[in-house]
Amino acid sequence: MNNFIPVNTPLLSGNEKKYLNECIDTSWISSEGPFVKQFEDMLAKEVNQKYGIACSNGTAALEIAIRALNIGKNDEVIMPSHTIISCAQAIIKNGATPVLVDSDINTWNMDVSQIESKITKNTKAIMVVHLYGFPLEMDEILRLKKKYNLYIIEDTAQMLGQTYKGIACGSFGDISTFSFYPNKLITTGEGGMCVTSDKVLAEKCKSLRNLCFGEKRFIHEELGWNYRMTNIQAALGVAQLEKLAFHVKIKREIGSMYQELLGNNSHFTLAEEKTDDSENIYWIVGLLLNKNSKYTVENIMKELGKLGIGTRPFFYPMHLQPVFLDMNLFEGEEYPVAEELYNRGFYIPSGLGISDDDIRKVSKTINNFFK
Numbered sequence: 089m090n091n092f093i094p095v096n097t098p099l100l101s102g103n104e105k106k107y108l109n110e111c112i113d114t115s116w117i118s119s120e121g122p123f124v125k126q127f128e129d130m131l132a133k134e135v136n137q138k139y140g141i142a143c144s145n146g147t148a149a150l151e152i153a154i155r156a157l158n159i160g161k162n163d164e165v166i167m168p169s170h171t172i173i174s175c176a177q178a179i180i181k182n183g184a185t186p187v188l189v190d191s192d193i194n195t196w197n198m199d200v201s202q203i204e205s206k207i208t209k210n211t212k213a214i215m216v217v218h219l220y221g222f223p224l225e226m227d228e229i230l231r232l233k234k235k236y237n238l239y240i241i242e243d244t245a246q247m248l249g250q251t252y253k254g255i256a257c258g259s260f261g262d263i264s265t266f267s268f269y270p271n272k273l274i275t276t277g278e279g280g281m282c283v284t285s286d287k288v289l290a291e292k293c294k295s296l297r298n299l300c301f302g303e304k305r306f307i308h309e310e311l312g313w314n315y316r317m318t319n320i321q322a323a324l325g326v327a328q329l330e331k332l333a334f335h336v337k338i339k340r341e342i343g344s345m346y347q348e349l350l351g352n353n354s355h356f357t358l359a360e361e362k363t364d365d366s367e368n369i370y371w372i373v374g375l376l377l378n379k380n381s382k383y384t385v386e387n388i389m390k391e392l393g394k395l396g397i398g399t400r401p402f403f404y405p406m407h408l409q410p411v412f413l414d415m416n417l418f419e420g421e422e423y424p425v426a427e428e429l430y431n432r433g434f435y436i437p438s439g440l441g442i443s444d445d446d447i448r449k450v451s452k453t454i455n456n457f458f459k
């Protein structure tokens with residue numbers, strides 16, 4: 089379809105071409121190239137951490153983080169049911185157990201007030217996953233961290249450039265992780281990173297990323313992965329990171345435009361523009377259908393698709409995933425808000441590359457649809 093408006097279009101408006109040409113002109117294309125270190129240092133600094141360890145994607149970053157913290161058999165990690173599978177699988181593939189928490193229908197994030205009741209003597213960490221537009225309520229999480237001596241793994245994939253009470257998201261984790269998939273605040277095509285301020289953890293992450301090569305080449309004490317990032321990806325990353333403030337500004341402009349054009353539609357709600365702690369960064373612009381809507385997310389997405397508008401559903405809860413039920417995980421557990429978010433939520437074209445005209449067209453089509 090010619091005029092189809094995809095759910096995401098990235099924005100490559102800075103030095104991307106220049107730095108990619110440098111990779112080719114210098115023949116530095118592998119992970120040994122200079123952009124990797126530069127990108128790591130820049131991103132770590134951006135979120136007030138000391139060390140960055142770039143890797144192949146955000147899923148890999150989470151796996152590395154869990155392993156580096158030595159979380160494994162008999163250990164529990166608290167995380168939301170409503171999130172991407174990467175979070176749960178990083179825990180499970182390292183031999184530990186995810187313990188789920190329901191969501192908050194207003195912020196679409198993990199309901200922080202339910203975390204404490206899930207803490208046991210086996211709990212090692214809280215996986216903080218900031219979703220859609222707002223950060224989690226970090227004051228409460230930091231209180232729990234201190235009280236129960238827990239690690240924080242901060243999945244900042246959707247929240248680079250966001251702050252909580254003025255403090256950068258990504259600065260709260262013992263290890264914080266990022267994804268640079270094309271729908272994130274900055275992109276490297278595929279890519280990810282762990283950041284930390286602990287030197288020992290940083291060395292551990294680096295080793296895990298690179299097959300745990302020992303002091304003596306080809307002699308290994310442990311198993312890791314080849315999750316290295318290439319210089320080509322990092323070249324994109326540096327160019328994108330130079331534009332982060334601009335990207336954040338654009339995201340908020342996209343959000344305000346949709347608020348203005350769709351905010352009065354009585355068939356669904358948008359997320360709020362701000363809370364006391366932060367301003368929505370609109371990783372995506374999501375629509376939550378009214379509770380007793382005569383429409384279903386599935387039929388709306390199908391109809392909007394026919395009208396040339398790309399959409400995507402919200403995450404499917406972890407406690408309903410067939411793969412985990414087969415593993416006898418989460419049997420009989422109930423997280424009604426996580427289910428509601430999946431049943432009532434979807435998102436509309438809101439990538440950094442979208443034009444104002446397309447935002448107007450999407451809004452008009454949606455408003456007409458609900459007439």
Ligand SMILES: *Cc1c(COP(=O)(O)O)cnc(C)c1O
Pocket residue numbers: 145146147148171172174175217218243245246266267268269279280
């Ligand atoms: C995108 C995303 C990931 C996974 O990142 P990939 O780079 O796609 O592997 C993990 N967590 C969250 C919250 C994400 O949005």
